[in-house]
Ligand SMILES: NC(=O)NCCC(=O)O
Ligand SMILES: [Zn+2]
């Protein structure tokens with residue numbers, strides 16, 4: 001099957017130029033200023049439009065069983081929403097229950113996703129408990145048959161997904177050994193659990209309790225701690241859903257010291273804020289419940305976009321994990337029972353264009369970088385994905401930068417009955433979405449086939465993630481001091497003979513490798 005895209009402006013993360021694009025059998029086979037249509041060739045005109053790599057959303061939770069419910073967008077509805085919004089690949093998470101084999105959980109997720117996806121997808125694996133078997137299985141799933149190259153650790157959701165610091169550290173040592181990326185949900189789960197109890201016992205049962213149980217500094221603290229621990233393990237780290245300025249500052253602090261850390265803001269955090277939790281309409285407020293919560297500081301969304309522009313944050317995702325009004329209402333008497341999660345996969349591209357490019361903060365190339373190319377590089381499927389180039393997969397979006405649309409539950413493709421961006425008018429519209437050479441979205445209509453998407457195995461040792469790690473590791477190697485055997489001073493030897501006499505040795509200060517110390521002994 002062949003397709004010709006004519007008269008468009010190609011945008012990659014590093015260049016923009018006018019050119020035609022010829023697609024054959026799912027791949028881009030030619031890029032040239034003017035390619036002549038041949039009989040039988042389907043031609044799509046992209047005059048005054050941008051031709052961009054399809055979006056890659058590296059953080060979704062389709063049909064996730066969570067908090068006693070199952071997320072409404074399954075791999076079918078969720079990927080339909082994705083392509084309607086200009087995203088052509090998602091990376092979802094296998095999340096085993098505590099103690100469960102990674103291999104068993106992996107098979108379950110593949111069983112859910114493979115028959116349903118309408119676009120390509122990859123998988124990341126959560127580590128929710130620690131044992132020698134889990135360490136061994138981590139090694140197995142990084143092999144080509146399984147195609148996992150990242151592992152996520154939750155520092156929140158006490159008793160469910162949360163791991164202890166020592167488990168997280170062991171997990172990161174194993175990630176570093178396997179050349180896999182560690183990802184972290186960074187919040188202080190222990191303090192949050194305490195605060196939830198305190199708020200409930202003070203009579204605060206509504207969604208405002210959710211945000212008050214998770215002040216921003218608990219995200220900042222956990223982000224700083226995670227970065228520090230990753231640095232000690234010499235393991236690259238990817239912080240998912242960066243929701244606050246404090247968390248972003250922690251990432252920037254560690255990057256300035258040479259750490260390999262990536263930060264991912266999400267569509268919700270870039271376009272809306274935590275004022276919704278205080279809405280007097282309970283259901284309105286509950287719809288926004290997610291963790292970490294949306295920032296209560298109204299200047300945060302713009303600040304996060306500026307940090308993307310400055311390169312202090314690196315790529316965008318959505319954390320798409322949708323629960324409908326009925327599911328949200330299960331927490332009507334207790335905010336800790338409101339299923340956590342919001343939509344985003346359909347609207348991310350438009351939201352980032354609107355708040356980023358249209359607002360004059362980023363240019364179209366940076367837009368491509370933060371919605372597609374960086375994800376492809378970090379998760380090691382570049383340039384198969386994330387680039388308009390000969391040989392790349394024909395995952396392409398024809399983007400109308402001048403059109404606007406109004407986001408609404410009435411027109412979206414999610415399986416839920418509300419949209420957290422309801423009523424928002426956004427500039428930047430995906431007019432045509434092409435997945436591996438097939439048009440799946442055009443003229444406002446889906447043309448998808450269930451199961452037509454493919455699983456994309458993600459190999460370890462991504463260049464952008466691991467190239468600095470070995471040299472960095474040399475500076476962290478343990479230092480041994482070669483000394484002559486210790487001989488006790490004669491005064492000590494004399495007193496040793498008399499056990500009743502306590503000897504106070506001369507006080508001196510030692511400076512251990514890695515920094516000055518005031519330890520006295
Ligand atoms: N974020 C959220 O509230 N729900 C999805 C699970 C997670 O990523 O923490
Ligand atoms: Zn999370």
Ligand SMILES: [Zn+2]
Nearest residue numbers: 059061240319
């Ligand atoms: Zn998530």
